[in-house]
Amino acid sequence: MAIMSTSALFIGENKNAAAVFSLLLERDFGLDCVSAVNSKHAIELLKNEPHAFGLCIFLLPATGVKEFLEVLKTLPRQIPVMLTADDAHLNHCTQFLPYHPLAAKIAYSVDWQIISTAITRLLRVVDRKERKLAPFCALDANLFLRLEESPYDLYLKLSDDKMVLVFRRGTNILSDDTEKYQLKNHPHFYLKAQDYLQALELFLNKIKETLKAETPLHNDKLSSIAMFTHQNMRQMIQRLGLSDTAIEMANSSIRSIHKMLNSNDKIAEHFTKFLTKKNYLSEHCLAIPFVVAGMATTITSFPAVDLEKITFASMFHDIGLEDLEMAQVRHINDQVERNWGSAKLSVIKQHPYASVELIKKLSGVPADSEKIILQHHERPDGSGFPHGVDYKKISPLSAMFIVAEEFVSSVYDSGLDKMNVDAVMDDLALIFHKGNFLMAFKALQTAVGHGPLQLIKGQ
Known part of the structure; x- marks a missing residue:
């Protein structure tokens, strides 16, 4: 039987569940249901006909779920997936899965109307992302x-x-x-x-x-370049709902870094390279100071000079990498090791050192910026790199940078739809709950409207 363009893909061995979903998906959504017995079979179907499916239903527990979610990200179009299990096992089955912007979870034991509503929300997210x-x-x-x-x-x-x-x-x-x-x-x-x-x-x-x-680039010209080339980034910042105070703080901090351009050709060369590109590296480098500024407004007496330190670090933390794809690696895991190989993996792990060595040759580098750059891939549980230190040895400013960068990177591709932001914040809450990271995460919650409006005492 040929797979129609209005098909749903059901992954799981339970034939009774497949039959129920098939009946209801056709009745409520007009989707023909195609069954795959496991994730390997499902991946083959998706790769062969990526435009055939409008929805995936994955029955848990099962093996290969992580690999399946990663494959979804590589397809030419975005396909939402509903992860489902019985009520007793749903949270256990999904708690260690990586964040995916178009994945939702629901127990198949609940009323079908609830499941139907959840599927409708997923399909609406895709519709918004594919608008002309x-x-x-x-x-x-x-x-x-x-x-x-x-x-x-x-x-x-x-x-x-x-x-x-x-x-x-x-x-x-x-x-x-x-x-x-x-x-x-x-x-x-x-x-x-x-x-x-x-x-x-x-x-x-x-x-x-x-x-x-x-002639040297003057601040007003450089600001115009940044405004133009990063219009999408600016709109993302506006959608975060940051206060006018936070936006002005970030702009002021970025302007102070711009002033260094007229006195240092090496920095100017770096800036002009990434300011004229629209990509992950350039846009998230400029987005981080705005998010941190929003966090800073919730912390009592946060020094403006500290925001400048983080702003400088955000501009130069990946200067030691020439490969844009390498800059998107935030964590080292088995899949990253398989994809990159030992030589490139060594470059990724050592690039904080390489970035610090490059900026040591520059004059006017804000104090503590080197430490932030060196620690920007560390994690509170000690699983980061290059040193593998835990939250007890990571500085407060580094913690703020790490939390902000993780948030910006997570929403860069998935967008700022409420469901996506909610999922990102839930994931970050599980990671950043100790020491300096807890204070930074609480500040982020308040800054983006996911926490009570309160002033947090700085350290």
Whole structure:
């Protein structure tokens, strides 16, 4: 029988359970149910026809669940998976599984309506992630200040369903008007989707001209580059709901690091390389200071200079790595060892040392930044690297950096849908519950709206 594009994949040996799910999935969701007896069989089906399935149902307990979840991440499209077991074994079966942004768990012994609601939520998450380009796209208003006239129709967003035209194509852009809009909390102009790609090309060419110039990069130009190339990162920060105070703290800290560019060509070279790239490394380097700033606002008397130390560390902690994929390795486990091999694994484990050695050649490095960089892959249970120290020997600033980086990395690909953030925070709560990490995690909870609003006494 040919597998239809509206199929669900059921993984498990229980034929009765497969029959029940098959009947209900077809009735409520119009999905034909295809059965796989184990994870190996399921992986073969998914790899052969990745576009055939809209949902996976995995019956636990079973072997190969971790491998199955990892394979899901490599497919050309995102497929949600519902992990299910009887009520007595569900938590035991899932507590050691890695976080997956499109995985949910529910006991098959509950009422079908509850299961149906959970599946509906999963499918909605996928639908949001696969939406087409929005009719309007945002760009930072500051980018247009250097243009004498607007090359496009520019809009302000008054609400999710209301846009107002403020500058017609070909009209003069007045800085006073732009500043007025910014004061009224309108930091972006919106372009129609068909104009957006042309605008990207326009500003990208201007950035290339700036980077080729022999004169040093000034702060205002560099800030514009950062605003443009990291628009998606900025929107992620806005969706976190950080306070205005936190955002200003982060911006101030980043500006202080920018000032080092005019006096140190080596740092400038590093900055211009990653600021003009849209990728995991560059975007999460800039997102970390904002998350830490949000955490800092919940800690009494948190020194601004400490935020600058963490900001510097976030910019340079992976400077010792040239391979972007290596930078995405946060933990060393059996699968990482198999994938990378001993030579590359050694580079990954030693890159905190390599990064520290490189920045030792620079002047103006904030105190304690080296220690943060050296410890940024350590973990509270001692399972990290390069030293394998536990929470008792990891500094408070390093703990804040590690918690923030783990959060940013977890939501980078999965997004900030409430279900995803809830799952990430639940996972982090199991990891960061001792010593300096507990204080840092409580600060993160409050900063992103997952904890009571309170001021935590700093150490």
